[in-house]
Amino acid sequence: MNAPKLTERFEAALIYATRLHATQTRKLGNVPYIAHLLSVAALVLEAGGNEDEAIAALLHDAVEDQGGKATREEIRQQFGEQVVEIVDGCTETDITPKPPWLERKTRYIEHLRYASPSVRRVSLADKLHNARSLLAEWQQQGDVIWSQFNGSKEDTFWFYQSLVQVFRETGSDRMTEELSRVVSQLFQQG
Template identity: 30%
Template sequence: MNTFEKAAHFALTAHEGQIRKANPIPFILHPMEVAQIVSTMTHSQEVMAAAVLHDVVEDTSVTLEEVRETFGDRVAWLVEKETENKRHNLPAADTWQIRKEESLLDLKNCDDKDVQILWMADKLSNLRSFFRSRLRDGDRMWELFNQKDPEKQKWYYSKILELCDQLQDTTAYREYKILLKAIFSTDAINLQYQTGAFHFEV
């Protein structure tokens, strides 16, 4: 069993029973999709392992030390770079802004391309989910999230695109840019939601 396969088994156990917020599907499908997107930008076993593990510390009882002991320092460090300080003693909606500002600052101050790859893959997976939800539910979809203001969501995802500047030649970056425009373009989404048709200029 290679490093990625070991990490996939670990993540499957850690996320057992969890469901995604916007789409009621098993949570594990998100980190697996993230790993697949990562594989289009690098074949590093460590980065793909970190991709499938990226939510285990933030969203399960797994600790960073457990990740380090099982997968080594590099994988643990990459997972840490994708882990927010959730401030579990406070309502998630109240801490959304500060959590995002902290994580964006951390991304800005890190010039490691693998970190950008992880961020791009994770958030592209989210944007794919957003896009499907907007087609199905229109603006009602934002009610499912801690941050219900689409303008703030647009700010956050736009900043990530800006900061992942080392990835501009990748298909993941281009897809991210397209989905970002599609999701947060009111006219385009209204057209899709009402008629099922979709066209916009990239």
């Protein structure tokens, strides 16, 4: 397999994402949000993703967290229809305030069952990085981490188990198996 060529579009997306999320930090660890986006893009590329998927990985939370429909339109104009379709597929909601947690998560899981391989790849990379981060923080801080999330520990476990099931149903790979291992470790220990 040939490595995807990353062009000026990827560089522009990196700058755009860095600026868009400049004041945002992760819920856990007080880490600049761009670190998550870079990790997701790296996982996508390591899994054989193309440039559009890598760009979408950098922008996968932009619509939901940084401007809704107006940001979506900027992404479409700057990076094209394919990128915005992947971002749309990874977006739980573009409504503020967000709908209730369980409603969003249930709809997202059902959507993933029929999502394109590109959407599933970016979503899987996102969820894998989130699960890795959760596990690392849980190992350092214990159950106190669950108070920083909208869903309970049990709800979060249900969500991640459901994700593993959907990703396995739609074609298991190395990332899916790692997600399964990390989720098992996180919730067996907790």
